[in-house]
Amino acid sequence: xxxxxxxxxxITVSEGASLELRCNYSYGATPYLFWYVQSPGQGLQLLLxxxxxxxxxxxxxxxxxxxxxxxxxxxxxxxxxxxxxxAEYFCAVGAYTGGGNKLTFGTGTQxxxxx
Amino acid sequence: xxxxxxxxxxxxxxxxxxVTLSCEQNLNHDAMYWYxxxxxxxxxxxxxxxxxNDFQKGDIAEGYSVSREKKESFPLTVxxxxxxxxxxxxxxxxxxxxxxxxxxxxxxxxxxT
Numbered sequence: 001x002x003x004x005x006x007x008x009x010x011i012t013v014s015e016g017a018s019l020e021l022r023c024n025y026s027y028g029a030t031p032y033l034f035w036y037v038q039s040p041g042q043g044l045q046l047l048l049x050x051x052x053x054x055x056x057x058x059x060x061x062x063x064x065x066x067x068x069x070x071x072x073x074x075x076x077x078x079x080x081x082x083x084x085x086x087a088e089y090f091c092a093v094g095a096y097t098g099g100g101n102k103l104t105f106g107t108g109t110q111x112x113x114x115x
Numbered sequence: 116x117x118x119x120x121x122x123x124x125x126x127x128x129x130x131x132x133x134v135t136l137s138c139e140q141n142l143n144h145d146a147m148y149w150y151x152x153x154x155x156x157x158x159x160x161x162x163x164x165x166x167x168n169d170f171q172k173g174d175i176a177e178g179y180s181v182s183r184e185k186k187e188s189f190p191l192t193v194x195x196x197x198x199x200x201x202x203x204x205x206x207x208x209x210x211x212x213x214x215x216x217x218x219x220x221x222x223x224x225x226x227x228t
Contacts, residue, residue: 004157032214034216036219041203041222041224042221042222043119043205043219043220043221044158051214090157090158101146101211101215102160102173103158103217105157105159107156107157
């Protein structure tokens with residue numbers, strides 16, 4: 001069964017600083033990987049996804065993530081954080097079975113941005 | 116605009132009562148999902164459905180029930196058997212045929228006292 005680990009529960013960065021959120025996954029085959037963002041009391045919005053091909057993927061809002069198979073990682077990065085990026089971020093790994101697409105989520109990283 | 120709607124946004128119930136959460140989508144997606152979110156635990160899958168009149172249990176189905184009578188609708192009933200029903204509930208959907216990202220609704224916060 002697949003699993004996802006987000007080792008950082010909380011991260012605080014200053015506005016304008018760079019950001020890296022860590023994600024490690026466990027899955028036997030080539031994974032489908034996602035990063036979602038959630039504002040308080042809201043649903044999840046997809047930031048980016050990796051299915052295959054180029055291991056560096058670009059997403060919305062200036063985010064990017066790099067798939068590293070050797071490290072089983074899919075870390076999210078942003079070169080310059082804006083105050084509006086404060087939110088909770090979830091990494092997820094997907095498995096496609098006959099019964100449907102199943103996503104397994106990490107426990108999330110809460111990002112705080114200091115002005 | 117296409118999307119997923121969940122109603123109501125906030126729901127309050129007394130312990131021992133069943134309650135049904137609504138999820139409707141106009142994205143023409145075949146697959147729909149229900150997740151439960153608790154602080155510090157991420158999202159956990161309750162039930163999912165690939166097609167009308169068919170659904171499967173997820174990882175935490177005990178105390179919940181669903182129906183899928185229409186493609187657009189996937190209501191979730193939280194029964195009195197669910198020991199800790201207070202949580203944030205999220206509905207999602209995606210097309211089928213291959214792997215697609217899931218699209219999420221805005222969620223319903225259920226409080227049971």
